[in-house]
Amino acid sequence: MTAHDLVFVIVGLVTAVSAILVVTSRHLMHAALYLALTLTGIGGVFLVLGAGFIALVQVVVYVGAVAVLFLFGLMLTRAPIGREALDSQNRGLGLAVAGALFVLLAALIIPAFGGESTAEVTGPTIEAIGIAIFADWVLPFEVLSMLLLAALIGAILLARREAGESGTEAEVTRIEMGEALADEPDRHEAVGTSAPAGELGAGGGR
């Protein structure tokens, strides 16, 4: 086992342990942070396998944007943050399925690739990646732009459910004094508003 293999094992262990902590942690925010750590660990695995560009893209996009999106969503909603939340009843079944999947993957991958040292693995160069995306696989690349277009438009439509002004700060005190808002012609939206909207009475109609 070379030094390279040792680094690979360490990075893989860190990733696996933080992935397990994601699903077993009792605090929602901590689970999200462990997810960010897991994604960084995957970037480390890419790095060990010689794909420096993909590793950094993983950090920039997954850790820097996707995990941030998760954390923003957690922080901004009234999601139960804390120990009282989210205990699924299917833990045993989940564990069994995950274990079976792990055994299946191990049984497939280890005989196929086991025994090869990671030191000889070299990732693609950036030039190779660039030529592959923009010369060989141009059509999937353009279709990808359509996918991003759909995502962008979906994001806008999800966040604003009516024509007119977009959401502004919803002040707690105004919602408690519900009568003052009952007759506003346009309503101020905030994230997670379905329950308290009912408290405001019939004003505005939804």
Place this chain on the structure above:
Amino acid sequence: MLSEYLPILLLFVIASAFAVGSLVVSSLVGPRAPNPTKLAAYESGNEPLADVKGTRFSVKFYMVAMLFLIFDIEAVFLYPWAVVLRELGWFGLVNMTVFVLVLGVAFVYEIGRGGLEWD
């Protein structure tokens, strides 16, 4: 190629040692005298009233994060394209322009719908 990153690991270790060491030294050397005022939340002198769990936030922050994700992906695609541009030639310019235009259309639509208002 991995050996290129070893000095960065070294820098990480030095920076962590510096940061953690500062905190440790400060906790050893500094006084410790907790009292209820210090432990309470800061509200410019008032009693802490607002409960964070009840605070409502505008959806525009979440929108910013989502838009950031999509444009980050677009920016990340620009980098390998920029490196091989000279080999791709005008064909490369055209296909990236199409990509940027499609996203640009969505961006203009989003600005027009007011998705970035009140930011």
Place this chain on the structure above:
Amino acid sequence: MDQPLWVPIFQTLVVFVYFLLVTAVLIWAERRVVARMQHRVGPNRVGPFGALQTLVDGAKMFFKEDPTPGMVNNPVYTIAPLVGVIAGFLSIAVIPLGFDVTLFGETFPLVVADLNVGVLWILAMGSIHVYSVFLAGWSSNSPYPLLGGIRSSAQMVSYEIAQGLAVASVVVYAGSLRISDIIAGQQTSTLIEGMPGWYAIPLFPAFLVFVIGMVAEAGRPPFDLAEAEGELVGGFHTEYSGMRFGMFMLAEFMNVVTMSAIVVTLFLGGPNGPTFGLPDAIAWVLPILWFSLKMIGFIFFFILLRGALPRYRYDRLMSLGWKVLIPIALVWVLVTAGFVLLAEEGIATTVRLVLAGAAGLLVLALLVTAGPARLAGASDRPKRAPIPTPAPDRAPASRHVERDREEVAP
């Protein structure tokens, strides 16, 4: 490795100590320069011209109590400033301080790691830096920090895209992600003979976008609304005191230094500069000198901005980042790509120069005319149609009006 072990250790230590020293000097310099701009003197008691003030302040920080308020989420509360400082230090890993130096028989550049994907490393560390801000805000479990943290991180995230797109122009022009290639490409100009080939000249709109994005990303005035003392107390670091707060301040100033170093490397030629024909034994100091001078120039620019400009309102700040900077940066990437391809075809230099000038003027004209309109128009439009007040003889349609009538009736 082909080099002895002490070489990477030496490189790392030199870069680390260099940036730490510059940060310490920056803290002192900012207080002096801003004081001068405000007709005051600034710190002048500790050491000559108050130069040791930072050292003394740092020592004081150590001896202060580090109270942890009762409602914070302790592990995250402690990790947040650490993430900020570590991300700040890691950003400089790809910045070369100078060209090759020769010590004890070994020749090596003064850089921690000249990665193949150097530019992307800078972007990645910027993404990590956002974490420290909103984790600090959230873990404080208190309204001011949470609001400040979210606003600050939304601002940083918006300008990160503008910066990434501006840097993409540089990568298009240089043809490589490796920082040493970008620096080498700036040694001589391909457009005008004899001038330094600094990328700020052919890529001027991208340079502008990057500089503005740099100031906003660092959360420095005039874009410091999220930490504004008058608005949100201390923003995301309200509940922090003692050394943890010191870490945030250190991270912020390190960010200024790092950003200056990055802009100098990518746009102003880095360590490039005339060597005046000196022999090699002495000439290795000159690139470090040029780099330091340019970086200090930019730090001075940061400090000037702080002393001179009023604060941007938050919604205008976000409008600037999204509606003005991102479109300009995107368009300029494609324009730069067009010019690079024209150069490959061998179009004459003067023709390219004229076209480049025209394109730049067009972009700047668009910026000047459309920019303020986009920024100002949206937020200052009347917010909604005025609520129609029914005539008094009709049955009251709203309790608002009923209340008013009750108050007005004698």
